[in-house]
Amino acid sequence: MNPKILIVEDESNMRKTLSSILEEEGFISVQAAQAKEGLKILSEQNISLIISDIKMPQMDGIEFLREVRTKGYDIPLIFITAYGSFDSAVEALRLGAYDYITKPFEPETVVHTVKRALEHKKLTEENIYLREELERKYGFEGLVGNTQCMRDVYALIEKVADSKVPVLLRGESGTGKELVARAIHKISRRKDKNFVVINCGALPETLLESEIFGHEKGAFTGADKKKPGIFEIGNEGTIFLDEVGDLSPSVQMKLLRFLQSEEFIRVGGTTPLKVDVRIISATNKNLDKLIEEKRFRDDLYYRINTVSINIPPLRDRKEDIPLLIDHFLKKYSKEDNIPIKKVSEEVLRVLCEYPWRGNVRELENLIRAALVLSKGNVIKIEDIPPVIRQADKSDSVTGKNNIIPSPSSEQKESFSFKQIREKAEKEYLIYTLKKTAGNISKASKLAGLSRRHFYDKIQQYGINPRKL
Numbered sequence: 001m002n003p004k005i006l007i008v009e010d011e012s013n014m015r016k017t018l019s020s021i022l023e024e025e026g027f028i029s030v031q032a033a034q035a036k037e038g039l040k041i042l043s044e045q046n047i048s049l050i051i052s053d054i055k056m057p058q059m060d061g062i063e064f065l066r067e068v069r070t071k072g073y074d075i076p077l078i079f080i081t082a083y084g085s086f087d088s089a090v091e092a093l094r095l096g097a098y099d100y101i102t103k104p105f106e107p108e109t110v111v112h113t114v115k116r117a118l119e120h121k122k123l124t125e126e127n128i129y130l131r132e133e134l135e136r137k138y139g140f141e142g143l144v145g146n147t148q149c150m151r152d153v154y155a156l157i158e159k160v161a162d163s164k165v166p167v168l169l170r171g172e173s174g175t176g177k178e179l180v181a182r183a184i185h186k187i188s189r190r191k192d193k194n195f196v197v198i199n200c201g202a203l204p205e206t207l208l209e210s211e212i213f214g215h216e217k218g219a220f221t222g223a224d225k226k227k228p229g230i231f232e233i234g235n236e237g238t239i240f241l242d243e244v245g246d247l248s249p250s251v252q253m254k255l256l257r258f259l260q261s262e263e264f265i266r267v268g269g270t271t272p273l274k275v276d277v278r279i280i281s282a283t284n285k286n287l288d289k290l291i292e293e294k295r296f297r298d299d300l301y302y303r304i305n306t307v308s309i310n311i312p313p314l315r316d317r318k319e320d321i322p323l324l325i326d327h328f329l330k331k332y333s334k335e336d337n338i339p340i341k342k343v344s345e346e347v348l349r350v351l352c353e354y355p356w357r358g359n360v361r362e363l364e365n366l367i368r369a370a371l372v373l374s375k376g377n378v379i380k381i382e383d384i385p386p387v388i389r390q391a392d393k394s395d396s397v398t399g400k401n402n403i404i405p406s407p408s409s410e411q412k413e414s415f416s417f418k419q420i421r422e423k424a425e426k427e428y429l430i431y432t433l434k435k436t437a438g439n440i441s442k443a444s445k446l447a448g449l450s451r452r453h454f455y456d457k458i459q460q461y462g463i464n465p466r467k468l
Ligand SMILES: Nc1ncnc2c1ncn2[C@@H]1O[C@H](COP(=O)(O)OP(=O)(O)OP(=O)(O)O)[C@@H](O)[C@H]1O
Pocket: 142, 143, 144, 145, 171, 172, 173, 174, 175, 176, 177, 178, 179, 180, 284, 327, 360, 361, 364
């Protein structure tokens, strides 16, 4: 269907002129004599573009544009302005108008501007669509992966994003906990505010306390200035408490108090401060065990763990490995300015089988190194570190220590090959002997071997031609 264009203009002659210019070009036009009427039409009809006057009685064009955007219509709008009202035209563009046309105008100017705006709209819609499509196919907000377990993670991220419920992310090291925390922040209404990360395991207790809650001047030796903590820096945003299992008992206590009241006191201070932050915590430790051992408060645990998201280890979503390889190849060829490369079939097979104890981080580092170090445009098996090439699959997944050391895969391969060859040879020798009723001369001829060689072979396998 042809695009429908809404004309909002109080002068009826001007409305008619615009309408006939547009209809001559095959567009459908709808007219409104007032901004209010225009808003009503927008709510009822599928409008592709708006042309509006700026100067109108009651609601003017600028006000109208504001209303259109507040109501969430992302429709291009072109203003018609009287010659000389340049200031309001600039204001209009600042507010998100697509363009403006000054009166008096040539019909071609109108047609040209309208077509350009519609083309622009189509392109942005396509881009958004393509991006969404790509993400649906391969991942979500920077997270690559399309296995069911990752799609479950994405669904949870979407569910919790807009609320303030505390989320606990569990997963082995390198599974993408921080990336998930960032994704939650990025799609939440806090996205324009800060995302603050604090690694609870990296700092000694007193320093960590002042990092989180801030301190007053003179709170301790060296505190020569008042310093805001991450709760203040992250106000209205998201706080990511990484390695939350490493918090000391006293900081656990203070954090619990904060989660109960949303208030805290700076180190050395007396006045309670109030902030609005969303808490996401992460751990690769078993918190239940820490609670059992009385190293983590259970009341704090229930507070931070209203919703928990488990991020599966990479070995449980091997189908994602090719996607991740592709993603890192693209990412680092761009970042490190290296022409794009592929991985050979053999490399792909080896990488898909490897147990990746360091999860996505380990895979990411390997791809980056291979990209830099390999020659040519294909990453070959020689470019992969021997530990990965020769990883023994049998003990690696569970991480069990085998009591009997298992042979390296090379030894295993040659051993089994030898076994198979011997079995086949023996069966073949017996077959030829049976066919020739135990006649060694005839059997060796059938096998294409010298009599001597044939005889040695049956000796080697302990075959007695008379006892077949
Ligand atoms: N699904 C994914 N898609 C793309 N990149 C990922 C994915 N998961 C992890 N990564 C990358 O792997 C690296 C490690 O991820 P991240 O730091 O989020 O892991 P983590 O679980 O927080 O690890 P740790 O427990 O060691 O802190 C990062 O560079 C991140 O960008």
